Each structure stands twice: as structure tokens, then as C-alpha cells.
Amino acid sequence: MPVARVCVDVPLPHLDRPFDYLVPADLDTAAQPGTRVRVRFSGQLVDGWLLDRVEHTELDRKLAFLEKVVSPEPVLRPEIIRLARDIADRYAGSLIDVLRLAVPPRHAAAEKAAPNTPKPPGRREERPGWGHYAAGQAFLRALADGKSPRAVWSALPGERWPDRVAAAVADTLASGRGAVVIVADYRDLDRLDAALTAALGGDDQHVALSAALGPAERYKRFLRVSRGEVQVVIGTRGASFAPVRDLGLVVIWDDGDDLHAEPRSPYPHARQVLLSRAQLTGCAALVGGYARTAEGQLLVETGWAKEITPSRETLRVLSPRIVTADDRQLARDPGAVAARLPSVAWDAAREAMRADAPVLIQVPRRGYVPSVACQECRERARCSRCSGPLALPGNAGPPACRWCARPAADYTCPRCGGRRLRASVTGVRRTAEELGRAFPGVPVRTSGGESVLATVPAEASLVLATPGAEPIVDGPGYGAVLLLDTWAMLTRADLRAAEEALRRWMAAAALAVPAGKGGKVVVVADGSMIPVQALLRWDAAWLAERELADRRALGFPPAARMASLTGPPAAVAELTESADLPPGTEQLGPLEIGEGSERLLLRVRRSEAAALAHALHAAAGTRSARKSADAVRVQLDPLELL
Incomplete structure (x- = not known):
């Protein structure tokens, strides 16, 4: 098999194909499929992957020789090559880009270590935990x-x-x-x-x-x-x-x-x-x-x-008791409105700490006061230099811009002339400060941002965490879980807002002990909202079924396939015009996103997904062959649209 097929490490779409090289006699043993090699390509010495060895080439020209086998270790297995090619085709990408994700950078010293003998697996035992599922x-x-x-x-x-x-x-x-x-x-x-x-x-x-x-x-x-x-x-x-x-x-x-x-x-x-x-x-x-x-x-x-x-x-045996505290309850509890906690949440926290159990409080905003507004007209406060949002970094000092960090001690509202500010969004640190005063003598721990706790002790304490940073209890679980500021997740301008909110809530609520042991979850939200209903019933499948039906009606992923093209307007238009898009492709936009860039969405039926990806990759290859200066970012089913 004298011909080696090599994927060269050149990230240009029009070069997304294997190139044939001859294998010199002195490299015949080392040049095996899956090894790293170096080849002469367009006058330069570049890295590459040896994908296969074949007997003949289909090219009617003289082939160059492999220059070097970087390592005889075949780290790229045939099934991974097939997988990488499939992923590249699905996402309108190049094989070499996927291979960079699939195989970590080489470390020569590690390859010199002698291989270990694999040990046989242990004896199979019964797994009783799975018995809770049908x-x-x-x-x-x-x-x-x-x-x-x-x-x-x-x-x-x-x-x-x-x-x-x-x-x-x-x-x-x-x-x-x-x-x-x-x-x-x-x-x-x-x-x-x-x-x-x-x-x-x-x-x-x-x-x-x-x-x-x-x-x-x-x-x-x-x-x-x-x-x-x-x-x-x-x-x-x-x-x-x-x-x-x-x-x-x-x-x-x-x-x-x-x-x-x-x-x-x-x-x-x-x-x-x-x-x-x-x-x-x-x-x-x-x-x-x-x-x-x-x-x-x-x-x-x-x-x-x-x-x-x-x-x-x-579910009834193992779930905590989940209750809501909606606007009507808050209206009957004026003191709790100011403190952001209704009486049902206070009672749940007190009962848990009487039982010497920790209380988890989920706050969906980092920092102290990440957003402030004018006290008089409620206009959001912004920096006079860059128009960035103002925030309070702590309980002392003036507000500062979150973008350019410029202090705004002399802030004056451009709308009404007011000089006083109020918190429009309260962060986890400010909430921890408030609750620390409300429960004197109780340890208060925060988890989020750059300081994420892995575990907390099973003792009476308040644990405030941002979504995704909830620590595990070194014991049975939390006695109470309080979900605050739920509107912050539910009102996001995102197709996945309801799905993401329920995911975050369920991850926190799952850390509470069962209702039979006193576990309670309080969600401060309107109990009639569909995501809240799904949480109360602990029925994520019900919400997922509704979400999928809505996306079918709207024509959004995963019921359809969508591509996002981002770049300068001329480059986006050039790529779209040169692409042989499948019949029925819908164009949504373009939308200006600032700094001379725009975003265009292309939507097709699921049956046309492969054709769309192929057309976009081919068009990107045409532009790279022409050496077009402006790049266009192509994403299939970008996460922010899902």
C-alpha cells in the first residue's frame, strides 16, 4: 500500500479532503493509519493525519513523498475518523477542525511510557437504585x-x-x-x-x-x-x-x-x-x-x-413538598415584599434550621446589585461615557459601570434629573447580606462566580447560590430550598427560557430531602405558569412535550434545522448567493448586531438538514478558494436559538 491519504492541518474549507502522498521505504513501518505525519503542502511543511493506506491513487500526476512520521503511535482510530467526518458534515465544518477537538495535543514523554496490562472487570452485582424506575x-x-x-x-x-x-x-x-x-x-x-x-x-x-x-x-x-x-x-x-x-x-x-x-x-x-x-x-x-x-x-x-x-x-414518596408563593401571597405580606421573601419561605427556612438542616436559596443574579435604576422615574441607570449599565459593586462606594468600570458618583438621571438610585436587580451577595441580618448567628455561605462550593456541612446554615453552583450537602440533603427571582429566568428573550428555568429549578429542588423527612421547596412565582406547574408535578416530560409541539408549530429546532450566518453584510450576502441552498429554504433577517456585522438565519425541514450543511460548507469553500478577506461564522442550530 504505497499511497498514504493525508488530512492536512490547513483550516480552509476548500481543502477539506484527503491528499495522496507516497510512502518512502524507510517510513513504511511507522506510517500507519492514525499516525501524525508532516508533509510538503503548497511549498510549506505542515502537520497532518494519515487516514488510510491504499494501493493506487486516482490522480494523474506525480505524488510527493511523506516528509516525516511525527509519531508512530496510531492515536486516531478508524471509528473516530468516521465519527469526525459525520460531525463535520452535520455542522458544515471541516474534518481537520473536528480532529483538533477529538485528539489532544501530543506530549512526547507520555508516549515513551510502557503500556499497562488491562485488568478484568469485577463481578457484576445487583443495582437496587434502578428499581425505582419502571x-x-x-x-x-x-x-x-x-x-x-x-x-x-x-x-x-x-x-x-x-x-x-x-x-x-x-x-x-x-x-x-x-x-x-x-x-x-x-x-x-x-x-x-x-x-x-x-x-x-x-x-x-x-x-x-x-x-x-x-x-x-x-x-x-x-x-x-x-x-x-x-x-x-x-x-x-x-x-x-x-x-x-x-x-x-x-x-x-x-x-x-x-x-x-x-x-x-x-x-x-x-x-x-x-x-x-x-x-x-x-x-x-x-x-x-x-x-x-x-x-x-x-x-x-x-x-x-x-x-x-x-x-x-x-415520586410521592421521594419528592420534597413543593409549594408556590405567588404575587397574591406577597400582596398579603407587605414586609416580605421588601425583603423579597414571603412568609411561607421564611417559615420553611426556620423549620429546616430548627431541625439542624441547611437551607439552599437560589438567586439567579451574581454580584451585589448588578443593576440600578432612578429612584424617581425607574429609568435604568447607564454610564455617561459608554452607555453601559451601572451597578453597585458592594455596600459602600459609588455605582460603577459594568462595561468600562468608570465610577458614577455624580450620576444624574437624563430623563427626570433625579440623583437617587434604587436596586432594580438584587444579586446573590446583597441577598446574603440581607438574610444574614434576618437570621443572626446562622452561618451564611455563598456559591457562584469564581467561588463555587462543592459541598457544605449538614448543619443549620443559609447557602446562597447562583443557578448551577448549588453545593451538595455532606448528609441527607437540604431541609428547605427557596427559589427566588424566578422572573429573571422566565422573562429572558430566549426560545429556551422555560426549559432552562425548569432545568435550573429541578437541579436545585432535587437536593432537598423528601417530604416525609421535612423537605420543602418554595418557588416564588405564579403557580399557574406552565414551567412552575411542571415543577410542582415534577414532570419535565410534560413540559418537554409542550415545548417540542410549540417548536414544531413555530418551525424552530429541533423540529427544524436552522443555520446562523454571522459576519460583514457583504460577506454574508456573498456566501448566501453562492450557496446551492435546498428548495424551500427560508431566510430570516438579516439583523444588525453591531460593529459592522449582521446575522442571517436559514431554516429548512429536518429532511433537508444534510443538504443545507453541504451547501453552506461548499459555499464557504468557494469563498476561501477566492481568498475572500472577510470571514463568515456558520453555525448549525446555535444554542441561543434552541
């Missing part, structure tokens, strides 16, 4: 028998989800197959790491991959997977491409978290990467979370996956 045990039995079930899992409140995931991985490993599990952040990764260590009898059966490891340690662990030393990989979104051999199961927890979306081109979502792997390899798939996304609901409604949900009787 189809839970059947799902595990299918994994242990070597089958490939696909499921969307709605977790119970208070569920120790790392233990449930570890049980599914252990049964998959017992069948002789591997698994890939993706979580959103390092806190979830640490919890899952500990659960797998306990379930698999040590930490030599799995590896955890994340960018926080550093290049050397990350590549060392990656090599253990590539060499077949371990068959279980857990990690954040980048680990979704891990080259696990004999893959039997892919899992993603909390797929609605925006951390699962890759911010680099071609912007794939970890959920889609795992679902594509399951489709290409025929392995099992599990999409889990307390809440359910519209994408997860689509998997159920199309029959691609089955539901794993608890019975209503089990």
Missing part, C-alpha cells in the same frame, strides 16, 4: 446481556445519579464492552469519578478526561484509552470523542447544560456527538437528567429511544 432494571439487564438499548432517563429528586450511571457502566463493562460518559463540569466529574471507583473496585478500570488536567496528564490518560488499557472514559465535552474500544454505551448527563456546546468550530454539541457514535457503532445510549430537553423528547417521540421514568407513587 424500565430501570430491564435497561441494566439489556446492557449486561450485550444488547444496545437507548433511553431518555428522567431522574428522581434526591437521586444519587452518579451511582446510577456507575451501575450502567459496570454492567456494560461486565459484558466485555466499554463506555463513554459525559458531564458538564468538574464538580459532576469528581462525583462520577468517586462513584465509578466504588462501583468498579478501584480507579484502574476508568480514566477521567478534562482540559483541567494539563497537557501531559491528559495525553497520558488518552493514550491509555487509545491503547486499550481501559474501556471506560468519563469527562467533559471533549471526551465524547475518546477512542474507547468495543464501545457498548454512551451516556450524557444533563444535556441541557450549555457547557456541552463546543465554542470552537464547527461548534458541535456533545449530545449529538454521542448520539452519532451510537448510530454509527450500534452501541447503547442514555440521555439523563432531572429535566428533559426538547431534543430528548424528540428521541422519544420518534421511537429512537425509550423512556425511563419513575412511577407517580415513587
Whole structure:
């Protein structure tokens, strides 16, 4: 096989294809598919990936030779090449961009380490936690028998989800197959790491991959997977491409978290990467979370996956008591209006602390007072120099601009001339200050921003956290959970506002102890609102079904496919005009987004998704071949539209 097909590391769309090179005799042994090489391309020496070796070339010209094999380690396995090509085609990207996401940078010292002998998995044990779900045990039995079930899992409140995931991985490993599990952040990764260590009898059966490891340690662990030393990989979104051999199961927890979306081109979502792997390899798939996304609901409604949900009787036993404090209750409690907490929330907090249990208070705004307004006319206060929003950074000192940091001690309202300011949005630090005065002697802890707590002790205390930064209790759970300022999430100008609000609320409410042990959740919101009703019933599937139906009616993802083109107006128009768009493509916009850029949306039916991606990639290739100066950012189903 004297011809090597190489993917050159040149990120230009019109070069998104393999190039043929001859393999010199002295590199014949080292130049294996999946290795890193260097080749002469357009007069320069560039890096590349050797994708395949073939007998003949289809080109009618003389081929150049490979210059060098950078490493004889075949870290790019054939199934990962197929997966990367599928993801690139789906997101209108180039193969080399996806390969950069799939394989971490090389670390030569790690490759010199001797490989370890893989150890056999431990004995399979019963997994009682899955018995709370109607189809839970059947799902595990299918994994242990070597089958490939696909499921969307709605977790119970208070569920120790790392233990449930570890049980599914252990049964998959017992069948002789591997698994890939993706979580959103390092806190979830640490919890899952500990659960797998306990379930698999040590930490030599799995590896955890994340960018926080550093290049050397990350590549060392990656090599253990590539060499077949371990068959279980857990990690954040980048680990979704891990080259696990004999893959039997892919899992993603909390797929609605925006951390699962890759911010680099071609912007794939970890959920889609795992679902594509399951489709290409025929392995099992599990999409889990307390809440359910519209994408997860689509998997159920199309029959691609089955539901794993608890019975209503089990929910009644294990759920905390969830109540609302709406505007009518606040109106009857004038003192609570000023303090932002109705009497039902105060009572819940007091009862929990009498039982020596911590109280979790979710506040959806960081900082002290992140937004202020004129006391007289309620006009939002803005900086006189850059028009940025003014905020109070602390309980002392003048307001300052959040954009340019300029103090505004002499602020005067341009509308009414008033000089006094009021808080229009209260942050977590100000709320902590208020509640600290209301509950003297009670420890007050905050979690959010750059200071996120992993755990808190099981003692009477107030724990204030921004959404997603709620710490776990070193014990049974929180005695009470208070959800404040719910309007801040529900009134966002985002198609996902209701779905995201419920996801955040359920993640916090799930940390409370069951109602039988005194657990209570108070949501300060109108109880008639659909997301609040879904929380009261603990029925995320109901909301997901409604969301998906609404998006079908509106023509938004995932019921349709949508592409976002962002760039200078002339460049966006050039790309759109040169693209052979599928029939029926709708154009929405363009919309000016400032700084000489605009955004144009293209919408097609799901059946035309592949044609749209191909047309946009081909048009981008045409522009790059012409050496067009202005770049256009192309995103398929951008997260802010979902």
C-alpha cells in the first residue's frame, strides 16, 4: 500500500479532503493509519493525519513523498475518523477542525511510557437504585446481556445519579464492552469519578478526561484509552470523542447544560456527538437528567429511544413538598415584599434550621446589585461615557459601570434629573447580606462566580447560590430550598427560557430531602405558569412535550434545522448567493448586531438538514478558494436559538 491519504492541518474549507502522498521505504513501518505525519503542502511543511493506506491513487500526476512520521503511535482510530467526518458534515465544518477537538495535543514523554496490562472487570452485582424506575432494571439487564438499548432517563429528586450511571457502566463493562460518559463540569466529574471507583473496585478500570488536567496528564490518560488499557472514559465535552474500544454505551448527563456546546468550530454539541457514535457503532445510549430537553423528547417521540421514568407513587414518596408563593401571597405580606421573601419561605427556612438542616436559596443574579435604576422615574441607570449599565459593586462606594468600570458618583438621571438610585436587580451577595441580618448567628455561605462550593456541612446554615453552583450537602440533603427571582429566568428573550428555568429549578429542588423527612421547596412565582406547574408535578416530560409541539408549530429546532450566518453584510450576502441552498429554504433577517456585522438565519425541514450543511460548507469553500478577506461564522442550530 504505497499511497498514504493525508488530512492536512490547513483550516480552509476548500481543502477539506484527503491528499495522496507516497510512502518512502524507510517510513513504511511507522506510517500507519492514525499516525501524525508532516508533509510538503503548497511549498510549506505542515502537520497532518494519515487516514488510510491504499494501493493506487486516482490522480494523474506525480505524488510527493511523506516528509516525516511525527509519531508512530496510531492515536486516531478508524471509528473516530468516521465519527469526525459525520460531525463535520452535520455542522458544515471541516474534518481537520473536528480532529483538533477529538485528539489532544501530543506530549512526547507520555508516549515513551510502557503500556499497562488491562485488568478484568469485577463481578457484576445487583443495582437496587434502578428499581425505582419502571424500565430501570430491564435497561441494566439489556446492557449486561450485550444488547444496545437507548433511553431518555428522567431522574428522581434526591437521586444519587452518579451511582446510577456507575451501575450502567459496570454492567456494560461486565459484558466485555466499554463506555463513554459525559458531564458538564468538574464538580459532576469528581462525583462520577468517586462513584465509578466504588462501583468498579478501584480507579484502574476508568480514566477521567478534562482540559483541567494539563497537557501531559491528559495525553497520558488518552493514550491509555487509545491503547486499550481501559474501556471506560468519563469527562467533559471533549471526551465524547475518546477512542474507547468495543464501545457498548454512551451516556450524557444533563444535556441541557450549555457547557456541552463546543465554542470552537464547527461548534458541535456533545449530545449529538454521542448520539452519532451510537448510530454509527450500534452501541447503547442514555440521555439523563432531572429535566428533559426538547431534543430528548424528540428521541422519544420518534421511537429512537425509550423512556425511563419513575412511577407517580415513587415520586410521592421521594419528592420534597413543593409549594408556590405567588404575587397574591406577597400582596398579603407587605414586609416580605421588601425583603423579597414571603412568609411561607421564611417559615420553611426556620423549620429546616430548627431541625439542624441547611437551607439552599437560589438567586439567579451574581454580584451585589448588578443593576440600578432612578429612584424617581425607574429609568435604568447607564454610564455617561459608554452607555453601559451601572451597578453597585458592594455596600459602600459609588455605582460603577459594568462595561468600562468608570465610577458614577455624580450620576444624574437624563430623563427626570433625579440623583437617587434604587436596586432594580438584587444579586446573590446583597441577598446574603440581607438574610444574614434576618437570621443572626446562622452561618451564611455563598456559591457562584469564581467561588463555587462543592459541598457544605449538614448543619443549620443559609447557602446562597447562583443557578448551577448549588453545593451538595455532606448528609441527607437540604431541609428547605427557596427559589427566588424566578422572573429573571422566565422573562429572558430566549426560545429556551422555560426549559432552562425548569432545568435550573429541578437541579436545585432535587437536593432537598423528601417530604416525609421535612423537605420543602418554595418557588416564588405564579403557580399557574406552565414551567412552575411542571415543577410542582415534577414532570419535565410534560413540559418537554409542550415545548417540542410549540417548536414544531413555530418551525424552530429541533423540529427544524436552522443555520446562523454571522459576519460583514457583504460577506454574508456573498456566501448566501453562492450557496446551492435546498428548495424551500427560508431566510430570516438579516439583523444588525453591531460593529459592522449582521446575522442571517436559514431554516429548512429536518429532511433537508444534510443538504443545507453541504451547501453552506461548499459555499464557504468557494469563498476561501477566492481568498475572500472577510470571514463568515456558520453555525448549525446555535444554542441561543434552541
